[in-house]
Amino acid sequence: MADTLIKSLALLNTKAPYSNTAGKDALDIALIFGSFEQKVSLFFQGDGVWQLMAGQNGSIISVKDYLKTFAAFEFYDIDTIYVCQTSLTQRNLPANFHIEQVQVLNQQAFAQQLTLHQTILRF
Amino acid sequence: MADTLIKSLALLNTKAPYSNTAGKDALDIALIFGSFEQKVSLFFQGDGVWQLMAGQNGSIISVKDYLKTFAAFEFYDIDTIYVCQTSLTQRNLPANFHIEQVQVLNQQAFAQQLTLHQTILRF
Amino acid sequence: MYNFSCTIFRNKTVNKLAVMITTPPYSNLSVTALDYIETALKNGVELIGVFFYQDGVLHADAHVQIASDEFQAISHWRKLHQAYKLPLYLCITAAEKRGISDEQTQNISPIFTISGLGELVELSTMADRLVQF
């Protein structure tokens, strides 16, 4: 592990999108790290998986829909997006997401991918 | 139901005592209602039951221990204090409390007692 | 169209409402609370007051800045306060814990009445229903 080690950040998203600001707070961090050309991966576990589901529409409940910003991930070179299969199954949810490049991982693979990051922040 | 109906307040306590201010916030309401000679009952369910357990000592973790104020309930004529047996059992806890006059109720009796109150606030 | 009161016996109508708000303005939970309150008022429910407690006290903080394209809870409270003379009671003890002080009154939005838990006792006594949001 040399001084030139490239660090990478994992953002572990675990809250549903609207009632809680956690998802938006994590997104703001992801975009800043992306704009500083730092490597960021997004993980979705527990109720965090609701953030990814297709067909949501926050405008119905007067939310400025930050989920639409997820479409900008490619622009920021954020292309590693993992979702926990166990969390989807528990909620009876299909792998039908509102952004592309989402990888569904089984529990073991999800846990393994987390270990490839030096810093893990959970929201 | 005549105009002279005496109202009573149920405070449903559901959070553990230290990390969350909910227990203290509910206690403040109980004491104010008591001092205005309004009828108040306290209910403890879920992690709220930890507020009642004997042997706690908040001073170890620099908490001003609001649980000691529970001893003043009698002074405020707050004498109906119910704890949910199911919640104790789930946590493997004995009926060993730091105040007297606590009544352990099974699920059905706990639910029934709640219905004797016009207003229910949950913390 | 809707029946918003419930007549019990002959001469007692149950439609006095009080609301306690414990969620902060930047949460969507406050949108729901405001929707509930506005709907009640529009339908003739007698809303005797709203009490702000716990993180709900941030609604009264005159310095709160929410991005202009996001939901502005304060402008909705102002509208309801003006249109319906809706009383908005701030629990000052909960507020002080969160940095909202009445030592400098410009810290607190003037549509709010500075009060304490005694006001909650009053609301609870007067109202047929006290609902938490």
Added chain:
Amino acid sequence: MYNFSCTIFRNKTVNKLAVMITTPPYSNLSVTALDYIETALKNGVELIGVFFYQDGVLHADAHVQIASDEFQAISHWRKLHQAYKLPLYLCITAAEKRGISDEQTQNISPIFTISGLGELVELSTMADRLVQF
């Protein structure tokens, strides 16, 4: 007595720490965070900074009033800031949402440095461990 660094290969010592605080001063979770930070400093860990985000920003609010017999987080931050020159970074965007504004600087305790998420990138890059509390 304790070994607070971990030597990897020959010439790289891992003991640079950064901390992110997201819990408010009136919660006992902040007592734990301060205990962790003070313990790290006392044992010679190089703590490069503390970043305040979400409800953690309330620590910087000069108007917060906690009853005098309760834990005063701010006096502990002041002590650590003075004794160790510990940098305390306030996320101003999160602060503004919660009524803490730098338009009137007396709203913000002077031991805090007003900053943004760019500072978190910096801390993350410099630190061997970034720990959330």
Added chain:
Amino acid sequence: MATLHIVRQSAYNTDDFAQCLQVLNTNDVIVFIDDGCYNLQHSLLNTIESSKNIQLQVITQHASARAVSINDAIFTKITMDDLVSLTFENDRVITWQ
């Protein structure tokens, strides 16, 4: 003597809805709003005894915003007007948040 239960939290994340189910009495009404809408397929629903005659209702807009579909055979779709009305039609209200 029925109680209106307003459920605002996901049962996948917190214990609130499980606690609500513990205190149900005959003819009580449950309304799912906000993140409570995530519970519409939760297995805890199967633990409600049919003899209790519990009404299950959902604010349509709150479920739609979350892309949660509502099974008409189980849930009544309501509006905020209906929630206000239910506040007075029932004898008391508990908010599970």
Added chain:
Amino acid sequence: MATLHIVRQSAYNTDDFAQCLQVLNTNDVIVFIDDGCYNLQHSLLNTIESSKNIQLQVITQHASARAVSINDAIFTKITMDDLVSLTFENDRVITWQ
């Protein structure tokens, strides 16, 4: 390549600890602090595979304040000094709060 898991929430109240257990890898360390101390008798502990060699540790003061007793056969009692040390002995930290 072990991870330090700092558990601060009661598993009776939130899903956090269940999520922690989902991402355990061999030789990881779990430290129970704050309301995480309420988990010391939770049935979820039985789901940890012994082959993973997970260390379970508790900050003694945090359990004592809550009148939670610590089973020495299962848990190592530690201090805040130890938690700081563990921060650097492991490769990364996740706080479950």
